[in-house]
Amino acid sequence: xxxxxxxxxxxxxxxxRTIRMLSEYLEPKSRFGHYNVSDTVVFFGSARAVPAAxxxxxxxxxxxxxxxxxxxxxxxxxxxxxxxxxAATLAQLLTEWSKGLDLNTRRFIVCSxxxxxxxxxxxxxxxxxxxxxxxxxxxxxxxxTINKYITRELAFEFHYFFMRKFWFVYLAKAMVIxxxxxxTMDELFEVVTLVQTQKIDRRIPIVLYGEEFWRDVLNxxxxxxxxxxxxxxxxxxxxxxxxxxxxxYLKREMTDLYLEESAAGA
Numbered sequence: 001x002x003x004x005x006x007x008x009x010x011x012x013x014x015x016x017r018t019i020r021m022l023s024e025y026l027e028p029k030s031r032f033g034h035y036n037v038s039d040t041v042v043f044f045g046s047a048r049a050v051p052a053a054x055x056x057x058x059x060x061x062x063x064x065x066x067x068x069x070x071x072x073x074x075x076x077x078x079x080x081x082x083x084x085x086x087a088a089t090l091a092q093l094l095t096e097w098s099k100g101l102d103l104n105t106r107r108f109i110v111c112s113x114x115x116x117x118x119x120x121x122x123x124x125x126x127x128x129x130x131x132x133x134x135x136x137x138x139x140x141x142x143x144x145t146i147n148k149y150i151t152r153e154l155a156f157e158f159h160y161f162f163m164r165k166f167w168f169v170y171l172a173k174a175m176v177i178x179x180x181x182x183x184t185m186d187e188l189f190e191v192v193t194l195v196q197t198q199k200i201d202r203r204i205p206i207v208l209y210g211e212e213f214w215r216d217v218l219n220x221x222x223x224x225x226x227x228x229x230x231x232x233x234x235x236x237x238x239x240x241x242x243x244x245x246x247x248x249y250l251k252r253e254m255t256d257l258y259l260e261e262s263a264a265g266a
Contacts, residue, residue, distance in 0.1 A: 024163035028156055032171070035153060039258075040111035040134060040171045041094055041250065043087060044187045045118025045178030045209075046080065055081035083178050083210055084121045089243040090176065090209075091125025091133070097251055099131055101259070108173060108254060109134055113164075114146050114155065118178045123149035136164050169194065173258055174205045174250050177237075179213040195236050196229075205253040206237035207246050214239060 010016055050058075055078040062074035091110045098108040110126040112119035114135030126133035127149040135150035137157040146155050158164040169191060177188045188208075194200045208214045223229040240246035 021160060021163060024158055024160055025166070028167055031154070031156075035132070036106050037109055037132075037134070037154070037171070038105040038107055039173045040109050041254075042168050042172045042175045043091065043110065043112045043118060043122035043178065044175065044180060044184050045083065045087060045121075046180040046184060047113075047115050047117035047119065048077075048181075049080045049084040049087075049117040049121065049179075050077060051121075052078070052081040052085050080179065083118060083213075086209065086243050087118045087121035087176075087178055088125035088128070090246055091122040092129045093125075093243060093247040094250065095126040095129035095131035095133070097247075099129070106132065107258075109154075111136065111168070111171070112150075113137065113168075113183075114150060114157070116147055118180065120147040120149060123147055127151075136167055138164050165190065169200065172204055173202075173254055174207070176207045176209050176246065176250075178209045179217075192233075192236055196233055203253075203257055205250055205257075207250065208237050208239050209241070209246060211239040211241045 004010065011019065055074070059071070059074040059078050062070040065071075094108060095110055098106075101107055109132060110122050111134040112122040114123075114137030119135070123133045123135060124147075132151040132154060133149065134154045135146055135156065137145035137155065138161060139145060139157060139159055145157050156164075156167075158167075165187070168187070175191060177184060191204070191206065195204060195206070220229070220234060224231050224234065238249060240249060
């Protein structure tokens, strides 16, 4: 006789869906507790960004081919690769700062969606600072879910998008949104909506990284003109375009919001 919790056919079936959902809450919670992770700085962005050296190499190959369309695509890839490098630099700066904090818990750990592109860059920057980092991967048919720079014990693969999003937000003390596509837009607007509607009961500094990109892609001033958002809603985030500028802003905000508050309560 098999016990119910050993019945894999049952556990993978429709009737056990709520158990699987609950598992994607309880198992990460247990792991974060075991490794003493208190909170995170979340990086969102395109999975298609590549390191600058790779982008330059592909541009050289495209130019040798003489194919105009291929050259245009390669030039765009070079432009996007700047954000890969900036994400790695910013993650490294944040990790070095976090490691220097005199605290009993691991604070402000870099967290990404676990995949390639900007996600990989964030985990890579943390790794290059000899720090730990988190990857909240998701099972997708067209994308690698876990990059090689994530701390092995903190690499997750989710089935349910909503549980993955929960863990993005639940531990977050700051968020940095780099240029990206539909998935990045989804994450950006969901987080901003939660902050706007005060469903998140704390202030979260939000950086839209790459003002040139975001001004080109989003016309949020039009929402104000049409009266669908309030002017103050545009203050829920800040634009930054250099790693040092974003780092100084995040360090200042997280110190004021979370470190000085902790010191005062000690």
